[in-house]
Amino acid sequence: MPRIELHAVDYLILCIYFLFVLGIGFALKRYMKTGADFFLSARSIPAWIAGLAFISANLGAQEVIGMSASGAKYGIMTSHFYWVGAIPAMAFVGIFMMPFYYGSKARSVPEYLKLRYDEKTRGFNAISFAVMTVFSSGISMYALAKLFEILLGWNFHFSVFISGVIVLAYISLGGLTSAIYNEVLQFFLIVLGFLPLVLLGLRDVGGWHELIRKLNEVAVGRGFAPGTMTQSWAHTGSAAANPMGVEWFGVVFGLGFVLSFGYWCTDFLVVQRAMAANSMSAARRTPLIAAVPKMLFPFLVILPGMIAISMHYQTKGTFLPMENGQPNYNMAMPVMLGHYYPAGMLGLGLTALMASFMSGMAGNVTAFNTVWTYDIYQSYIRPGQTDQHYLRVGHITTVVGILLSVACAYAATQFNNILDFLQLVFAFVNAPLFATFMLGMFWRRATGHGAFWGLLIGTCTAAIHHGLTLPAGTQSGIHGGWLGTIVHQYPSDMAQNFWTAIFAWTACFIATIVISLATAKNKTDDQLKGLVYSLTPKIKDHDLPWHKQPAMLGLIVIVGALILNVVFW
Amino acid sequence: MKLDIRMPMGLMFVIVGLILVVYGAMTSSDAEMYKRSLGTNINLLWGLVLFFIGALMVVLARRAMRDGTK
Numbered sequence: 001m002p003r004i005e006l007h008a009v010d011y012l013i014l015c016i017y018f019l020f021v022l023g024i025g026f027a028l029k030r031y032m033k034t035g036a037d038f039f040l041s042a043r044s045i046p047a048w049i050a051g052l053a054f055i056s057a058n059l060g061a062q063e064v065i066g067m068s069a070s071g072a073k074y075g076i077m078t079s080h081f082y083w084v085g086a087i088p089a090m091a092f093v094g095i096f097m098m099p100f101y102y103g104s105k106a107r108s109v110p111e112y113l114k115l116r117y118d119e120k121t122r123g124f125n126a127i128s129f130a131v132m133t134v135f136s137s138g139i140s141m142y143a144l145a146k147l148f149e150i151l152l153g154w155n156f157h158f159s160v161f162i163s164g165v166i167v168l169a170y171i172s173l174g175g176l177t178s179a180i181y182n183e184v185l186q187f188f189l190i191v192l193g194f195l196p197l198v199l200l201g202l203r204d205v206g207g208w209h210e211l212i213r214k215l216n217e218v219a220v221g222r223g224f225a226p227g228t229m230t231q232s233w234a235h236t237g238s239a240a241a242n243p244m245g246v247e248w249f250g251v252v253f254g255l256g257f258v259l260s261f262g263y264w265c266t267d268f269l270v271v272q273r274a275m276a277a278n279s280m281s282a283a284r285r286t287p288l289i290a291a292v293p294k295m296l297f298p299f300l301v302i303l304p305g306m307i308a309i310s311m312h313y314q315t316k317g318t319f320l321p322m323e324n325g326q327p328n329y330n331m332a333m334p335v336m337l338g339h340y341y342p343a344g345m346l347g348l349g350l351t352a353l354m355a356s357f358m359s360g361m362a363g364n365v366t367a368f369n370t371v372w373t374y375d376i377y378q379s380y381i382r383p384g385q386t387d388q389h390y391l392r393v394g395h396i397t398t399v400v401g402i403l404l405s406v407a408c409a410y411a412a413t414q415f416n417n418i419l420d421f422l423q424l425v426f427a428f429v430n431a432p433l434f435a436t437f438m439l440g441m442f443w444r445r446a447t448g449h450g451a452f453w454g455l456l457i458g459t460c461t462a463a464i465h466h467g468l469t470l471p472a473g474t475q476s477g478i479h480g481g482w483l484g485t486i487v488h489q490y491p492s493d494m495a496q497n498f499w500t501a502i503f504a505w506t507a508c509f510i511a512t513i514v515i516s517l518a519t520a521k522n523k524t525d526d527q528l529k530g531l532v533y534s535l536t537p538k539i540k541d542h543d544l545p546w547h548k549q550p551a552m553l554g555l556i557v558i559v560g561a562l563i564l565n566v567v568f569w
Numbered sequence: 570m571k572l573d574i575r576m577p578m579g580l581m582f583v584i585v586g587l588i589l590v591v592y593g594a595m596t597s598s599d600a601e602m603y604k605r606s607l608g609t610n611i612n613l614l615w616g617l618v619l620f621f622i623g624a625l626m627v628v629l630a631r632r633a634m635r636d637g638t639k
Contacts, residue, residue: 200606348585
């Protein structure tokens with residue numbers, strides 16, 4: 001593909017962004033005096049900042065590049081990740097789960113598991129989460145360096161170095177606060193950097209209706225009914241009828257319920273942002289405020305992909321670069337940037353892209369810091385030290401975390417498949433986790449043994465299901481089927497993912513209940529106060545103005561998501 | 570909070586906006602360059618948008634600071 005030429009003005013904009021990122025770190029340095037300042041932002045972040053950081057931490061490279069690629073490949077059905085997936089889960093975590101996370105004063109998600117269940121459940125979650133964050137951050141770094149190498153001809157080592165050093169500098173200086181502030185900056189940069197792209201693209205294809213008409217031709221050209229690229233639900237009656245290869249039950253239960261709730265409600269990467277909020281009310285509003293822009297993101301990240309694929313067909317397959325006879329969907333967003341932006345705006349667009357990679361990386365590093373220092377180091381390696389000691393450990397952990405990410409980025413250049421495989425393993429760990437939390441928060445009889453073994457059984461079920469099934473048109477191995485016999489063939493990777501999650505969640509849910517009933521309670525009702533729904537005094541927020549009531553905000557975002565689903569049905 | 574994030578964020582968008590406006594004005598006669606953005610001088614236009622959004626953030630931050638010290 002043709003390289004994008006950068007001019008001096010583009011580099012100038014990129015440099016100004018770097019200066020401000022580092023400047024924010026320096027400005028915050030003098031407030032970083034205790035462990036609580038560094039790891040928890042001293043629980044002092046206002047709701048709107050925590051809310052924007054909440055989505056920005058998730059707005060990494062996977063989101064911008066991946067969702068536009070998905071938009072090009074599957075069309076508007078990609079919006080299920082938002083309007084069925086993220087929004088209901090975000091409303092749920094704000095209204096129902098945050099009272100326990102924030103109210104328990106746990107400093108991390110694994111610590112909540114220790115308070116609610118026992119040490120081994122926390123250890124399992126802490127270790128798997130710590131490994132996962134380092135790999136995610138490394139993969140982010142690898143993707144950034146690879147993309148900039150192809151797109152701009154930048155040296156791979158240089159990209160790894162510059163992104164690593166900048167993230168290291170601003171987290172070391174300002175801790176979690178610095179990461180959160182920069183995430184807010186990145187949020188605005190991403191929105192303002194990509195919005196003109198969507199507007200220009202839409203104008204170029206001739207408006208919304210023209211886009212639909214062209215995408216219908218694309219769909220027919222691929223052997224599907226017209227409308228499969230532009231209608232989100234109408235073709236989900238059977239998996240074979242839509243390009244994503246999924247049916248409505250897999251979408252609602254697998255993606256909407258298990259995967260999304262598992263991610264948004266239990267992943268410390270995002271939950272940490274809400275835990276840093278300055279009050280219970282702010283913590284509960286964090287995911288709800290985040291849900292509003294999240295709901296509109298499909299127009300920012302999926303739509304460019306849809307525009308790109310319609311352009312690709314219109315130009316007889318020359319718009320996107322080809323790879324093995326298929327368009328390289330991952331290049332949808334970068335190609336759009338290069339196609340529509342002149343020098344100047346191009347600098348802004350690339351800065352936004354860089355920001356999305358760095359926010360994903362920084363989010364992982366800060367979450368890793370806290371989990372390593374509090375849940376692993378303080379719990380198992382050296383307990384009982386002073387706060388200053390743990391603060392120093394946090395600083396060292398930042399350096400080590402970044403170095404490990406760099407190592408992973410280089411490992412990815414050598415062993416791409418191993419990293420894919422590791423990500424798969426983590427998906428197995430994450431899918432059943434929501435069952436553990438749901439039972440923990442809403443059923444006081446759930447025990448430590450029940451949680452730990454339930455989680456393990458759920459994880460194994462996910463692995464076995466994956467090992468016995470295979471998506472159509474793939475070979476045994478990383479895609480599944482590695483247990484020898486293939487029991488079932490799924491129409492697509494996506495369908496297999498959704499069903500792996502459904503099986504894992506159900507197994508964990510049932511196993512936790514059965515084992516809990518068979519084992520003695522390990523916590524008294526008194527110990528579970530503030531951790532379990534039925535034993536916690538209800539929060540009264542009727543005297544708050546409506547825009548500060550979590551239930552009211554939750555209702556608004558759910559209705560908003562419903563309307564969007566109906567409009568794009 | 571001790572540092573109002575709207576201040577550095579606003580300043581950054583003001584500066585980047587100004588750069589785009591100036592660059593857009595300097596290149597406005599270059600029709601070839603703006604073919605990409607369908608004939609619109611997107612630098613000038615979007616630079617203005619960024620400038621005003623940034624300025625708004627700075628104003629809000631200053632107002633909050635003034636109210637805080639009262």
